[in-house]
Amino acid sequence: MSALTPRPEKEQNLGFAGAERLQNPNSAIFTMARLTFREASRRWILWVALLMGLLFLGVFALGFHEIVQDVHRRAGTRPAAQESEIYNFMVMAGLYAVNFLTVMMAVLTSVDTLAGEIASGTIHTLVSKPVRRWEIVLGKWLGFAAMLLAYLLLMAGGVMGVVYLISGYTPPNALRGLVWMGFNALLLLSVSFMGGASLSTLANGVLVFGLYGVAFIGGWIEQFGSLLSNQTAINIGIVCSLILPSEALWRRAAYEMQSPLVTAIGFSPFYSSSVPSPLMLAYAALYLLAALGLALRQFQRRDL
Amino acid sequence: MSVAIETHALRKVFGGNVAVADLTLSVEQGEVFGFLGPNGAGKTTSIKMLLGLIAPTSGEGRLLGAALGDPRARQGVGFLPEHFRFHDWLTAREFLTLHADLYHMSREASQPRVEELLELVGLSAHAGQKLRQFSKGMLQRIGLAQALLNRPDVVILDEPTSGLDPVGRRLVRDIIKDLRQSGTTVFLNSHLLSEVEITCDRVAFIKHGEVLRVSPLKTLVEGELTVEVRARNLTPEIVAGLRRWSSNVRSDGESLSLTLPGEADLPAVNRYLVEQGADVFALRPQSISLEDLFIQIVGTDGGL
Numbered sequence: 001m002s003a004l005t006p007r008p009e010k011e012q013n014l015g016f017a018g019a020e021r022l023q024n025p026n027s028a029i030f031t032m033a034r035l036t037f038r039e040a041s042r043r044w045i046l047w048v049a050l051l052m053g054l055l056f057l058g059v060f061a062l063g064f065h066e067i068v069q070d071v072h073r074r075a076g077t078r079p080a081a082q083e084s085e086i087y088n089f090m091v092m093a094g095l096y097a098v099n100f101l102t103v104m105m106a107v108l109t110s111v112d113t114l115a116g117e118i119a120s121g122t123i124h125t126l127v128s129k130p131v132r133r134w135e136i137v138l139g140k141w142l143g144f145a146a147m148l149l150a151y152l153l154l155m156a157g158g159v160m161g162v163v164y165l166i167s168g169y170t171p172p173n174a175l176r177g178l179v180w181m182g183f184n185a186l187l188l189l190s191v192s193f194m195g196g197a198s199l200s201t202l203a204n205g206v207l208v209f210g211l212y213g214v215a216f217i218g219g220w221i222e223q224f225g226s227l228l229s230n231q232t233a234i235n236i237g238i239v240c241s242l243i244l245p246s247e248a249l250w251r252r253a254a255y256e257m258q259s260p261l262v263t264a265i266g267f268s269p270f271y272s273s274s275v276p277s278p279l280m281l282a283y284a285a286l287y288l289l290a291a292l293g294l295a296l297r298q299f300q301r302r303d304l
Numbered sequence: 305m306s307v308a309i310e311t312h313a314l315r316k317v318f319g320g321n322v323a324v325a326d327l328t329l330s331v332e333q334g335e336v337f338g339f340l341g342p343n344g345a346g347k348t349t350s351i352k353m354l355l356g357l358i359a360p361t362s363g364e365g366r367l368l369g370a371a372l373g374d375p376r377a378r379q380g381v382g383f384l385p386e387h388f389r390f391h392d393w394l395t396a397r398e399f400l401t402l403h404a405d406l407y408h409m410s411r412e413a414s415q416p417r418v419e420e421l422l423e424l425v426g427l428s429a430h431a432g433q434k435l436r437q438f439s440k441g442m443l444q445r446i447g448l449a450q451a452l453l454n455r456p457d458v459v460i461l462d463e464p465t466s467g468l469d470p471v472g473r474r475l476v477r478d479i480i481k482d483l484r485q486s487g488t489t490v491f492l493n494s495h496l497l498s499e500v501e502i503t504c505d506r507v508a509f510i511k512h513g514e515v516l517r518v519s520p521l522k523t524l525v526e527g528e529l530t531v532e533v534r535a536r537n538l539t540p541e542i543v544a545g546l547r548r549w550s551s552n553v554r555s556d557g558e559s560l561s562l563t564l565p566g567e568a569d570l571p572a573v574n575r576y577l578v579e580q581g582a583d584v585f586a587l588r589p590q591s592i593s594l595e596d597l598f599i600q601i602v603g604t605d606g607g608l
Binding site: 027028031035038039042043120121122124125126127128129130131132301303304 | 352356359375385389391394450
């Protein structure tokens with residue numbers, strides 16, 4: 001059979017030979033997820049992230065080791081209970097940085113994935129295949145989600161591991177804290193997909209970081225408002241969290257993992273005094289689903 | 305014979321700009337169909353509507369029996385987009401495997417197919433090379449291979465040869481020829497008229513997003529023709545006698561020029577000249593070129 005002979009099983013309704021496979025869209029979704037992973041690897045994003053992550057953990061381990069040594073040298077001068085407060089502070093400082101890095105990774109790696117493929121025209125060979133557009137978007141989303149969660153696990157797990165190995169300390173509710181941090185990463189990923197389905201790469205970046213900035217400052221306003229018992233400031237913070245519930249998710253994660261003493265005192269740079277309510281968490285879940293849904297819908301509808 | 309592509313009053317308006325005003329055409333299975341028009345006539349927009357990349361503002365169409373935009377129709381379609389922009393961090397072999405996956409081909413089916421096509425387009429020696437290192441001609445080859453993976457029933461080529469060297473053009477031409485022999489429908493969007501003249505069965509002329517004329521290439525090019533004759537012993541009587549066939553006879557010594565309604569009259573003219581005692585050295589029909597026709601139909605303003 002020559003290379004150009006059409007399929008031998010030519011039937012009258014030629015176009016429907018693959019209809020059976022289409023009913024099971026998994027293959028296209030996983031093909032796209034794999035492609036996303038491969039792209040991150042080929043373009044060195046994975047490897048640079050891994051290298052920088054290890055550098056971060058190395059610096060954190062060195063610094064933490066030094067502080068633990070110092071604590072032990074002065075062991076006699078303060079009560080032992082204070083030790084775990086110091087360790088908790090260090091874990092939270094590390095996780096605060098990890099949360100920030102994960103948010104950056106979520107946005108920077110995905111900001112270009114739809115907009116860039118549309119601008120360059122590489123999307124044309126993909127969407128002209130017998131696949132549905134939402135399969136392409138969902139596949140990409142899953143690929144990024146898997147990479148982000150792996151990154152978060154490496155970094156947050158690394159911070160907790162370093163602290164445990166050097167001091168034997170583990171923060172309370174570590175797993176629940178990690179879940180909220182992962183949730184936060186997926187939230188920003190979905191927002192970046194939503195923007196990327198209709199905006200250019202740069203406009204999308206400006207949008208997502210702009211929203212993040214509002215959420216970030218809103219979180220601080222709410223913290224101070226809570227400290228000063230100023231209801232108006234708290235309300236401004238809540239409105240910011242409604243605009244993007246990203247900081248709210250971090251503060252929930254921090255609330256889970258901070259030491260009970262700090263919760264009682266009520267204020268610290270990495271801690272949460274104003275705890276996001278379950279209602280806010282449910283809102284964040286809806287927000288994520290809505291952003292992803294809008295991304296799918298917008299990409300489905302737009303002319304390419 | 306069944307219909308491969310059918311459109312009725314397809315229209316696309318971007319903002320206030322009419323890109324395609326009224327696209328109504330029908331392409332038979334096994335036909336090589338040329339889609340001609342000046343730059344900006346709406347050729348690429350039309351193709352994108354066929355493939356579901358762009359949603360028509362109004363009108364309807366069917367591709368291999370399925371409504372435009374139905375992914376099932378694309379199972380039997382191969383598409384080479386303009387500009388050959390692909391994921392350039394993939395190797396040639398990975399690129400073809402990716403697109404075979406998107407056609408829902410099993411690995412057992414796709415692996416030999418990929419090698420076969422690499423061979424066909426002459427890239428076997430570069431199969432492991434990244435597309436980033438490919439020249440434009442090589443990208444065109446790998447793009448063509450990608451459009452043939454599924455042994456398509458319809459192949460849609462958007463300006464497949466623009467900006468290519470003669471070797472690349474020859475390859476496209478040969479592949480189109482082979483596709484025709486195997487009964488594959490080819491929809492060729494081009495403004496390179498010599499290509500169309502050599503390869504197409506039927507052509508449509510499009511300008512300002514409207515189909516001006518659809519016609520088999522043979523009748524287009526083989527209509528009225530001018531014949532150049534070189535002969536001695538031409539008497540004024542002989543020349544006058546030629547008016548039986550042609551109203552437009554010009555003679556200048558040994559040279560004669562006359563316009564015939566069709567090729568069929570040529571033998572009679574030749575016989576007449578010989579019987580009247582003229583010594584005929586040459587009798588050359590000058591068929592009207594597609595370029596002249598293009599200018600005639602589309603106009604010299606280039607559709608601006």
